[in-house]
Amino acid sequence: MCQGPFHNFLAELPKCEHHLHLEGCLSPSLTFKLATKNNIKLPSKEEKPEYESVETLEKRYEHFDNLQDFLNCYYLALDAVITQDDFEALGWEYFTTAHADGVKHAEVFFDPQSHTDRGIPFQTVVNGFNAACERAEKELGMTSQLIMCFLRHLPASSAAETMQSAIAGGFFTAQQGRERVIAGLGLDSSEVGFRPELFKEQYAQGKELGLHRTAHGGEEGDPSYISGALDSLHCERIDHGIKLVQDPELLARIVKEEILLTVCPLSNVCLQAVKEVGEVPIRKFLQEGVKFSINSDDPAYFGGYILKNYCAVQNAFNLSKEEWKTIVQNSINGSWTGQKRKDELLSMLDQCLKKHA
Ligand SMILES: Nc1ncnc2[nH]cnc12
Ligand SMILES: [Zn+2]
Numbered sequence: 001m002c003q004g005p006f007h008n009f010l011a012e013l014p015k016c017e018h019h020l021h022l023e024g025c026l027s028p029s030l031t032f033k034l035a036t037k038n039n040i041k042l043p044s045k046e047e048k049p050e051y052e053s054v055e056t057l058e059k060r061y062e063h064f065d066n067l068q069d070f071l072n073c074y075y076l077a078l079d080a081v082i083t084q085d086d087f088e089a090l091g092w093e094y095f096t097t098a099h100a101d102g103v104k105h106a107e108v109f110f111d112p113q114s115h116t117d118r119g120i121p122f123q124t125v126v127n128g129f130n131a132a133c134e135r136a137e138k139e140l141g142m143t144s145q146l147i148m149c150f151l152r153h154l155p156a157s158s159a160a161e162t163m164q165s166a167i168a169g170g171f172f173t174a175q176q177g178r179e180r181v182i183a184g185l186g187l188d189s190s191e192v193g194f195r196p197e198l199f200k201e202q203y204a205q206g207k208e209l210g211l212h213r214t215a216h217g218g219e220e221g222d223p224s225y226i227s228g229a230l231d232s233l234h235c236e237r238i239d240h241g242i243k244l245v246q247d248p249e250l251l252a253r254i255v256k257e258e259i260l261l262t263v264c265p266l267s268n269v270c271l272q273a274v275k276e277v278g279e280v281p282i283r284k285f286l287q288e289g290v291k292f293s294i295n296s297d298d299p300a301y302f303g304g305y306i307l308k309n310y311c312a313v314q315n316a317f318n319l320s321k322e323e324w325k326t327i328v329q330n331s332i333n334g335s336w337t338g339q340k341r342k343d344e345l346l347s348m349l350d351q352c353l354k355k356h357a
Contacts, residue, residue, distance in 0.1 A: 001169070002310075002311040002312075002314040002315050005356070006314065007311065008184060008356070009129075009321065009324070009352070009356040010307065010310045010311060010314060010324070011102055011307055011308070012352050012356070013017060013102055013324065013328050013352055014102065014104045014328065014345050014348035014352060015101065015102050015103045015104060015306055015310075015328070016104065016105045016106070016107075016293060016328075016331040016332055016334075016335045016336065016345065017103050017105075017106045017107070017200055017293070017296065017306055018106075018214075018237065018239075018260070018262040018293050018295055018331065019109070019239050019240075019262035019263075019264055019293070019295035019296075019297055019299050020094065020098075020106060020107075020108045020109065020295060020297065020299070021108075021109045021110070021155055021188070021297065022091055022094055022109065022110045022117070022129055023074065023078060023081075023090070023110065023111055023114065023147075023350055024074065024297060024298025024299060024300060024302075025091075025093045025094040025097075025298075025299060025301040026057075026077050026078065026080075026081065026090055026300055027093070028057035028058045028061065028077075028300075029054050030080075030089070030090070030300075031057065031077045031080045032053075032054050032057075032080075032082040032090070034082070034086050035079075035080035038080065038082045038083070038086070040079055040080050040082070042080065042229075042278055043076070047193075048076075050089075051074050054214070057077075058139070060073065061073065061301050063114075063154045064221070064270055064271055064272070064301075065272065066271055066272055067190065067191065067219065067220050067271050068190055070270070070271055070298070070301060071189060071190060072327075073116055073301070074298065074315025075303065075319075078114055078115065078118070079118065080121065081120075081162050082100050083124070083128075084124045084127050084128040084131070085116070085128065086128065086130025087124065087125055087127075087129050087131075087132075088129070088131040088132045088135075089130045089132075090127040090129075090132075091108075091131070091133065091136075091172060092132045092135065092136075093292075094106075094108065094132070094299075095132055095133075095136035095140060095142055095144075095259065096140070097299070097305050098142070098305060098306060099136070099140045099142055101305050101306045101307035102306075102307065103142065103306055103336055104142060104143070104345055104348065105142065105143045105144065105332075105337055105341065105345060106142060106143075106144045106145075106316070107144065107145040107183070107184070108129075108133075108144060108145070108146060108147065108188050108257075109147045109148075109149045109188065110125065110126075110129050110146060110148065111149050111151055111188065111189075112125050112126070112148060112149075112160055112162050112165070112166075113150070113151045113154055113158055113159075113278075114355075115164070117154075117202070121267060122162070122165040122169060123169055125165075126146070126181060126182065127170055129146060130146065130181050133145075133146060142214065143337060143341055145179075145183035145184065145212075145337070146181060146182050147182070147183065147184040147185065147186045147212070147214065147248050148162070148171075148182045148184070148185055148186065148276070149185070149187060149188045149189075150185070150187050150188075151187070151188065151189040152187055152188065152189050152190060152191065152194035152196075152198070152199070152216075153189045153190045153194055154189075156198050156199055156201065156202065156226060159199055160201070160202060160234060161201045163202050163205060163206070166182055167209075171213060172209050173325060176292055178346075180211075182211070183211065183212055183311055183336055184206075184211050184213060185202065185203060185206040185211050185212070185213050185214070185216060186214050186215060186216070186239065187199055187214075187216055187229070187233070188216045188239070191217070191221040191225060192220055192221050193219050195225065195228055196217065196225060196228040196229040196233050197228055199215075199233060200233065203232070203233040203234060203235075204234075207234055212236060212336045213234055213236055214236060214237040214238065214239055214262070215229040215233055215234045215237040215238065215239065216238075217229045217235075217238045217240065217241060218238065218240055218241045218243035219240035219242065219243075219245065219273060220241055220243075220271075220273060222243055222246065222273045223243050223244060223246050223247035223250050224242075226241055226243070226244055226250060227247075227250055228301035230257075230259065232252075233352050235259070236259070236263070237259060237261070237334065238254075238259055238260075238261050238268075239261075239262045240255075240261070240263065240264060240268070240273075241261035241263070241292075242263065242268060242273060242274070242280060242281060243263075244261070244281075244290070245281045245284055250273075251288060251290065255290055255291075258291060260289070260290070260291045260292060260330065260331075260334035261285070261291070261292040262293050262295050263280065263282070263285075263289060263292045263293065263294055263295065264294075264295045264296065264309065265277045265282070265294065265309050265312050265313055265316075266296070266297075266302045266303055266304060266308060266309050266312055267282045267296070267297035267298065267302045268280055270301070270302040270303065271313060277312045278314070278316040278317070279314040280312055280313075280316075282316070282317050282319075283317055286323055286326065286327075291330040291334060292327070292330065293327070293329065293330065293331035293334060294306070294309050294310055294313055294331075295309065296309050321353065321356065325349070325353060328334045328349050329349065332346055332349065337349070
């Protein structure tokens with residue numbers, strides 16, 4: 001069980017997070033705080049009773065029927081987030097909490113279209129989130145990358161416009177010793193019916209520009225959403241990917257090509273993809289040699305940040321320290337950071353394992 005010394009071991013593991021939506025860190029209390037500051041009218045009590053107070057909104061987030069039910073809440077709450085400082089505050093909420101959970105390196109998603117569609121300038125969003133990343137490195141020693149996601153329920157033409165905004169703003173360009181502000185592309189939102197192939201052109205353009213590529217796949221959708229992301233989008237990682245177990249041939253390919261899955265156990269339970277964490281194919285992935293990291297997805301909605309996910313996995317699978325070593329090693333090596341940073345993280349892992357031997 002995840003208690004006492006084992007909990008300390010999990011807490012002290014040097015974690016890399018690869019599947020985290022910054023917008024998914026918008027808690028009910030931060031939503032109300034920003035709405036008040038910005039003079040934003042959240043839905044009225046008559047329209048949506050859950051917006052009566054922080055407490056009623058917290059209660060609403062205790063149960064989601066499925067991914068779409070969650071996404072409806074997720075997009076609505078964003079109305080409260082307006083200024084560059086708001087985006088920085090949202091990013092900072094993530095970095096401070098993740099730091100306390102032992103995250104050393106984070107590759108975080110953001111959804112520009114959920115803001116530009118409300119009239120917020122693209123630069124306001126990116127500059128705010130990037131300010132939080134820079135502050136995290138300076139004040140907390142955490143390294144990070146931003147991953148720009150396309151919303152798959154919107155047409156590819158909207159993704160193309162988003163791509164153009166990032167190019168025009170110079171956010172994909174490395175400048176004078178500074179890395180590019182946006183390191184990679186992602187694909188999220190409603191999965192079933194919105195196939196990865198629709199975004200082929202944007203991903204081809206991203207590959208040409210030297211951007212990293214990942215996409216949500218096999219969260220609710222069948223394994224063809226995973227193979228589609230590999231074949232059409234040339235993804236280096238797959239976000240979620242739990243439906244992979246339905247296709248043994250594809251599983252063998254994922255192992256052979258060393259594609260990292262970014263698994264989010266508490267999210268899968270909250271969105272009813274599985275009944276309990278024990279149904280997430282953690283044991284199967286370890287046995288078959290599928291590389292994966294463990295992540296929090298949308299922690300303000302799914303009951304906890306990364307450490308809660310590590311603990312939930314431990315409670316469900318009772319993994320050995322050797323198995324945790326494999327998981328953390330794979331998350332370090334599957335990160336989109338340079339070898340020097342990976343070596344630092346691997347050495348932190350070594351120290352942690354020695355301390356807890
Ligand atoms: N779990 C998830 N799946 C798809 N899109 C998302 N956007 C935020 N969280 C998501
Ligand atoms: Zn996600």
